[in-house]
Amino acid sequence: MEELLKANWDSRGSESMTVRQNGERMDAAPENKQGGQGENHDVKKDHDEKKDQELKKEQDQEQLIREAGQMTLDENAKNYKIHLLSIIGEIEGHECLPANTKTTKYEHVLPQLAAIEDSQEIEGLLVLINTVGGDVESGLAIAEMIASLSKPSVSLVLGGSHSIGVPLAVATEYSFIVPTGTMIIHPVRMTGMVIGVPQTYDYFKKIQDRIVGFIASHCNTTEDRLEQLMMETGILTKDVGTILVGSQSVDEGIINEVGGIKEAMAKLYAMIEERRAN
Template identity: 60%
Template sequence: VGGDVEAGLAIAEMIASMSKPTVSLVLGGGHSIGGPIAVACDYSFIAETATMTIHPIRLTGMVIGVPQTYEYLEKMQDRVVRFVVNHSRISVEHFRELMFRTGELARDIGTILSGREAVNVGLIDEVGGIGAALNKLRDLASQRRQ
């Protein structure tokens, strides 16, 4: 899932601030703003066959104030990077390197990570499915009750 950066980041912030335990599971694809949403939880899973696309923020349509728009996009980019780094084990440097990598996507810059790769770079906590995610959620809930 990808989509609007502002809306996606607001959803991610809302999930991250929940008082109840949260667990995410990436099935199929967690692309674009789906990355921050996936890492917003207390613990994150990704299916072995799922992928995540990491790329810079983009804009389509007509732009009137280019310098102002560039500054806005740069600030949004920094907010996304900061959020992901603060909610995962990936470093700023490595996340930015994945985001701006060239040669991997046909007509774009960025990186596509498989399930295992997303765990190996520290973006997602564990490879697993719905059973593992539900078990982890139960564990987190019982830990909070104690």
Template identity: 55%
Template sequence: MPELPNYSEQPNVQEETKTNVPEKKEEQDQGSLLSKIQTLGQTNIPQMEGSSIHCLTIVGQIEGHVQLPPNNKTTKYEHLIPQLVAIEQNPKIEGVLVILNTVGGDVEAGLAISEMLASLSKPTVSLVLGGGHSIGVPIAVSADYSFIAETATMTIHPVRLTGLVIGVPQTFEYLDKMQERVINFVIAHSKITEEKFKELMFSKGNLTRDIGTNVIGKDAVQYGLIDEVGGVGQALKKLNGFIEEKRKDNDCQDVMQ
């Protein structure tokens, strides 16, 4: 007669599962904590739940159609453009804070970002921290209101080409037209005059090995390039003011309808 299995000796699967659940959760929490420490150098991340403001950071070099080496810190325009479209479509986002610390980069990519920021229907405020150089200048002035830190700088210089350049008059005309696009955009979205901006752009002696001008904090405001000297607190206060004004306008339109 065959022996019947002894069920009393079988391990209790249900009990094992129950005891493993807390261990797995603890391991996940530890993994998440280590990830936060490695990524941000801290254990707690400030929560933005319920905030109606989206913070858009533009740092390093603005990458265009050519991919830069992996050791370069870059802002990719193919990442920013979908974000801006999503911001425009998201009803929960009522304002955009743009923080810049960039050395510049691709002219067409920078102008594309600038045009998208300028065409947003939601209030925008920009803040230049550290530097907003080269094509970072049009991005900084594309917002409804712009701030610059007292120690931050903005380098204004002519458009350059890198790589193979064909030495024909058409190349110069192409560069000249591209430069005019940058100049016209900056003049249209700031208080600086065309004469003053071109004077800063083609100035000699300010930059050691280049033509142009390095503009610092208060000077940028004095020239009319940036609206105000300030930091994060002032920028957020201004943006919240814009948001409140837009809410009141929308309420008035709803009442009239």
């Protein structure tokens, strides 16, 4: 009986055995390494899935910023989850403004505010404001939603918070304005056709009373003082009203404090900590 044992190496470096006995050929199975390869494959798969999830989260975040000027701040050392809402440009009403106008749309903001109130993860709201004002009904709707939140909220006026932007600035539990920030307080005005009858002016007065009442109930000034600022004739050229710069809005009791993003974030952290403690 003739036996021939031959050892050779395959391309993977594993050894295979060829045995010939009585003219028959038998190939021994190579060493099984599937166990280790399977484990490596699972680790790589988990890593890829995690990477895909992080990429999708970043893409969703970027889309939310582009469409609504909103994002979630959750990279802080305290692990607080804070929602950032930016109110910019013109507050859009029930009609779409021109495409080249930067706007804040109430149909984007109101559902998000409802989601913030309903969320068990989001612990606070930071509102950044740089607006020229806009539609009264839409602005008051957003302001009322912010004011009725149970979560801690802080606003920061950057650039300007004019007209209906004033109620938005004071709607939060605490407010800041940068030193160069401005606030313009003026009477209600309307575009388009106006019927020149006493009832029209009564309607204007009712709208103005709603705005003044909201502002006075959410800051440290009075309705009488706000109306005085609205009717001032010696400050704005060819217009009626008052412009307040930085600390002037604090002196009038409208804004709580002069500060920037550092102070606003620190205040919001403190409010969240206090809420957790209670």
